[in-house]
Amino acid sequence: MRLAARAGRIAPSPTLAMAATAKAMAAQGIDVADFSSGEPDFDTPEPVKAAAEAAIRAGFTKYTPSSGTDELRQAIIEKLQREHGLRYEKSQILVSCGAKHSLYNLAEALLEAGDEIIIPVPYWVSYSDQALLNDATPVFLQTREEDGYAIDAHALEQLITARTKAIIINSPGNPTGATYDRRTLERLAELALRRDLLLISDEIYEKILYDGATHTSIASLGPEVAARTVVINGVSKAYAMTGWRIGYAAGPKDLLTAMANIQSQSTSNPCSISQKAAVVAFRDGDVFTEKMVTEFDRRRRVMIERLNAMPGVHCRRPTGAFYAFPNVRALLGKQGSRGTIHTPTDLANYLLHEFKVAVIPGEPFGSTEHIRLSYATSMETIVRGMDRLDAAFKQLI
Numbered sequence: 001m002r003l004a005a006r007a008g009r010i011a012p013s014p015t016l017a018m019a020a021t022a023k024a025m026a027a028q029g030i031d032v033a034d035f036s037s038g039e040p041d042f043d044t045p046e047p048v049k050a051a052a053e054a055a056i057r058a059g060f061t062k063y064t065p066s067s068g069t070d071e072l073r074q075a076i077i078e079k080l081q082r083e084h085g086l087r088y089e090k091s092q093i094l095v096s097c098g099a100k101h102s103l104y105n106l107a108e109a110l111l112e113a114g115d116e117i118i119i120p121v122p123y124w125v126s127y128s129d130q131a132l133l134n135d136a137t138p139v140f141l142q143t144r145e146e147d148g149y150a151i152d153a154h155a156l157e158q159l160i161t162a163r164t165k166a167i168i169i170n171s172p173g174n175p176t177g178a179t180y181d182r183r184t185l186e187r188l189a190e191l192a193l194r195r196d197l198l199l200i201s202d203e204i205y206e207k208i209l210y211d212g213a214t215h216t217s218i219a220s221l222g223p224e225v226a227a228r229t230v231v232i233n234g235v236s237k238a239y240a241m242t243g244w245r246i247g248y249a250a251g252p253k254d255l256l257t258a259m260a261n262i263q264s265q266s267t268s269n270p271c272s273i274s275q276k277a278a279v280v281a282f283r284d285g286d287v288f289t290e291k292m293v294t295e296f297d298r299r300r301r302v303m304i305e306r307l308n309a310m311p312g313v314h315c316r317r318p319t320g321a322f323y324a325f326p327n328v329r330a331l332l333g334k335q336g337s338r339g340t341i342h343t344p345t346d347l348a349n350y351l352l353h354e355f356k357v358a359v360i361p362g363e364p365f366g367s368t369e370h371i372r373l374s375y376a377t378s379m380e381t382i383v384r385g386m387d388r389l390d391a392a393f394k395q396l397i
Contacts (some may be wrong), residue, residue, distance in 0.1 A: 007235050009129070034377065039201065060273065064269045068093070068094060091257065094248060096267075102247040102248060103127075114137040115164075121143060124175070127170075151187075173321065201217060202208040204232065209320045210297050230255065303324050312396060347361065356388065
């Protein structure tokens with residue numbers, strides 16, 4: 001059978017693949033310290049689960065409007081106005097099966113052959129593959145660890161061509177945990193206005209912040225900016241609802257209408273029960289989120305301190321999300337029990353198979369010097385895993 005060319009442009013999500021391998025090993029009774037998964041280890045809040053149960057009992061188990069229920073879209077409108085001063089109509093809100101689905105709908109509606117989309121590096125693994133699946137070209141903007149992965153507006157402008165369609169930003173970011181300050185966002189907004197570009201703002205980690213960091217939605221910088229921004233968000237990270245699969249996009253009406261039409265021909269509507277649960281999350285879930293972030297902060301401090309005490313490792317302290325992104329450049333070229341460690345992928349395989357620690361290598365994020373660890377796991381797992389990592393790194397020669 002001859003497959004479409006687009007199917008050969010991408011590989012399965014490496015983060016999901018590593019998480020699946022770690023889970024399979026655990027199912028065999030192997031004790032794995034798993035830092036691969038990008039999801040909170042907390043249970044979904046009880047009021048959210050209760051709303052889902054009530055929806056089932058009430059028979060709310062049928063198709064809904066493909067763009068999402070009026071009730072949920074209204075809750076999203078209220079959330080965006082309350083937290084960011086943004087005003088949207090329901091026709092500007094699309095509820096999808098997760099933020100990744102929202103991004104894919106956007107890529108399908110926006111991109112075509114010959115288009116370019118600028119992606120700051122390091123980046124979440126699916127940004128570039130979604131562009132490739134829609135015949136566009138990802139153009140990578142390098143950022144520097146020593147600058148906190150900040151975007152240099154001058155360097156960004158040098159990458160803009162007549163084919164550039166959009167710039168994607170992710171703050172707080174996966175995998176780095178870096179956040180953009182308001183001044184950086186103002187420079188990006190000015191550039192987008194001047195060069196007639198769309199801004200895609202992935203804000204899925206907006207509520208997971210530390211050390212006094214704050215989140216500004218770039219769409220809140222003025223009506224002109226909002227008119228050329230698509231905000232992507234959802235309930236997965238802030239409310240521990242990864243499996244419920246509810247994300248949303250907010251943006252220009254014509255673009256959101258096109259995205260909604262595409263969704264109507266693919267998944268129809270998001271899960272009816274999950275939509276009822278998401279309404280409660282948006283309206284009443286922030287107390288839960290604050291408690292979760294307090295615990296993430298405690299874990300973050302332990303993990304970063306331990307990593308920075310290990311030989312050959314340097315890790316900047318993230319100000320958002322729930323990932324550590326240590327630089328392991330000094331370990332590359334060393335010898336381990338499985339041979340020479342040439343790449344972060346080699347290191348990740350060595351750690352998993354020899355020391356039963358699951359991490360994500362940096363290459364899928366655009367880095368040949370880093371690995372990613374999630375601290376959205378128990379403190380006991382963090383302590384056990386850090387002990388194993390320390391031993392593993394000390395055995396490299």
